[in-house]
Amino acid sequence: MFSGLALMVVAIPVNAGMASFTRKFQLEQMLNKDKRVKLMNEILSGVKVLKLYGWEKSFMAQILDIRDKEIHVLKKTGYLGAMINFIWISIPFLITLLCFATYIFMGDGNILTPDKAFVTLSYLNIMRMPMAVLPFMIIGLVQVGVSLDRVNRYMNGEDLNESAVGHDESEADPLVIQKGTFSWGKEEKPVLEDINIHVKKGSLTAVVGTVGAGKSSLISAFLGELDMDQGRVNVNGTVAYVPQQAWMQNTSLENNILFSKDSNRKRYTEIIGACALESDIAILPGGDQTEIGEKGINLSGGQKQRVSLARAVYSDADLYLMDDPLSAVDSHVGKHIFEKVISHEGLLKDKTRILVTHGITYLPKTDFIIVLKNGRVSEQGTYKQLIERKGDFADFLLEYMNEEDEEDVEEIKHQLEETLGKEEFQKELVRRASVNSQDHHHQEEQEAVHNGEVGTEK
Numbered sequence: 093m094f095s096g097l098a099l100m101v102v103a104i105p106v107n108a109g110m111a112s113f114t115r116k117f118q119l120e121q122m123l124n125k126d127k128r129v130k131l132m133n134e135i136l137s138g139v140k141v142l143k144l145y146g147w148e149k150s151f152m153a154q155i156l157d158i159r160d161k162e163i164h165v166l167k168k169t170g171y172l173g174a175m176i177n178f179i180w181i182s183i184p185f186l187i188t189l190l191c192f193a194t195y196i197f198m199g200d201g202n203i204l205t206p207d208k209a210f211v212t213l214s215y216l217n218i219m220r221m222p223m224a225v226l227p228f229m230i231i232g233l234v235q236v237g238v239s240l241d242r243v244n245r246y247m248n249g250e251d252l253n254e255s256a257v258g259h260d261e262s263e264a265d266p267l268v269i270q271k272g273t274f275s276w277g278k279e280e281k282p283v284l285e286d287i288n289i290h291v292k293k294g295s296l297t298a299v300v301g302t303v304g305a306g307k308s309s310l311i312s313a314f315l316g317e318l319d320m321d322q323g324r325v326n327v328n329g330t331v332a333y334v335p336q337q338a339w340m341q342n343t344s345l346e347n348n349i350l351f352s353k354d355s356n357r358k359r360y361t362e363i364i365g366a367c368a369l370e371s372d373i374a375i376l377p378g379g380d381q382t383e384i385g386e387k388g389i390n391l392s393g394g395q396k397q398r399v400s401l402a403r404a405v406y407s408d409a410d411l412y413l414m415d416d417p418l419s420a421v422d423s424h425v426g427k428h429i430f431e432k433v434i435s436h437e438g439l440l441k442d443k444t445r446i447l448v449t450h451g452i453t454y455l456p457k458t459d460f461i462i463v464l465k466n467g468r469v470s471e472q473g474t475y476k477q478l479i480e481r482k483g484d485f486a487d488f489l490l491e492y493m494n495e496e497d498e499e500d501v502e503e504i505k506h507q508l509e510e511t512l513g514k515e516e517f518q519k520e521l522v523r524r525a526s527v528n529s530q531d532h533h534h535q536e537e538q539e540a541v542h543n544g545e546v547g548t549e550k
């Protein structure tokens with residue numbers, strides 16, 4: 093009997109080893125699956141582009157490559173499973189054999205009579221069933237272990253700190269950041285540093301800065317989406333957010349604007365008009381009942397932006413955070429929307445508004461301007477104050493002057509001319525124009541060199 097037990101004891105470490113292999117394979121398999129599902133997702137969401145450029149073959153090759161790896165691991169797992177099964181199924185038989193053999197060979201008086209043999213056999217038979225189930229249990233346990241690990245890691249992933257944004261009612265200004273330093277993750281370096289901002293109730297504040305200066309990050313800081321390393325954020329009132337990338341629901345255009353709020357026809361039509369959506373709705377095949385495809389594929393970028401803005405306006409919140417909502421619309425439509433929605437004559441005239449923008453023509457009509465540069469507030473003040481400082485804001489105006497319609501910037505040009513002095517202003521303009529054309533020239537030269545190289549290679 094003991095020899096049988098000894099065999100079982102020997103079998104345990106062998107099985108432990110096999111189980112650890114099973115675990116390793118299982119982990120590998122899950123990683124492969126993750127990769128495949130991620131790639132597949134990417135393919136399905138971008139299937140239009142993929143078809144357009146004829147990339148099916150190369151993507152198929154990538155998927156097949158991962159599948160090959162999966163099959164390889166599956167094969168190994170299969171072999172291992174078969175071995176474990178074999179061992180545990182043959183163990184009861186081996187135990188019986190060993191028991192009888194040791195019994196017989198232990199001493200001369202030991203004779204295997206039927207009564208002894210059958211009793212032993214029936215005992216061993218009782219063990220057979222649990223033994224047969226054991227391998228499945230081991231494999232199952234390993235799989236559960238691996239899955240639990242993964243689910244655990246996901247469920248216990250770090251959450252955003254919900255108390256990062258305070259709602260202290262005693263604060264006079266609805267939007268406040270004090271000495272704030274923010275980053276896009278615990279280990280990342282800060283994107284915004286030493287931010288001090290107070291936005292007055294009912295005011296229109298513009299946020300300007302070059303690409304990547306941290307304007308969208310500043311809005312995210314108010315929304316509590318950034319990690320706050322230091323400082324204090326206080327937001328009082330309901331918030332409507334117009335993201336830089338407008339997003340659409342897969343439902344009718346009307347529902348996209350109402351966004352599950354009660355329908356108020358008068359208000360709805362007013363907003364449609366103010367957001368310059370009437371002509372678009374007239375073109376769409378089903379009017380405002382047209383189904384908007386996933387991610388708004390049947391709308392243009394500018395249309396999406398305007399629907400997104402209309403949705404925010406309809407929501408009737410206290411605070412409006414608008415991240416470059418007019419970047420993809422024509423300048424005259426942009427002007428219309430600015431006047432009818434955002435400005436002091438618009439639908440949002442009583443609300444507290446933050447407008448991120450590159451459109452310098454709107455800036456004279458704002459109450460306050462915040463200039464961001466490399467993640468810091470380089471200047472803030474009214475339009476007049478900033479222009480008189482002749483600092484980063486004046487630079488910003490000069491930089492973007494060439495991108496606007498002539499007649500729109502006439503007034504701004506005039507103001508800059510007054511503060512900088514006519515000569516200096518002209519000098520700056522000429523300098524910038526020549527820098528631009530030099531860049532252009534440089535680029536052309538590079539292209540020529542590049543083409544030349546390609547030519548010689550051939």
Ligand SMILES: Nc1ncnc2c1ncn2[C@@H]1O[C@H](COP(=O)(O)OP(=O)(O)OP(=O)(O)O)[C@@H](O)[C@H]1O
Pocket residue numbers: 276283301302303304305306307308309310336
């Ligand atoms: N979701 C994000 N996760 C991690 N880093 C981000 C994220 N969004 C922006 N960043 C980083 O923050 C920095 C500032 O980017 P941000 O989007 O705030 O610039 P921006 O001023 O809005 O530029 P733009 O004018 O192009 O909209 C960039 O260096 C960018 O890499």
Ligand SMILES: [Mg+2]
Pocket residue numbers: 307308309336415
């Ligand atoms: Mg941005």
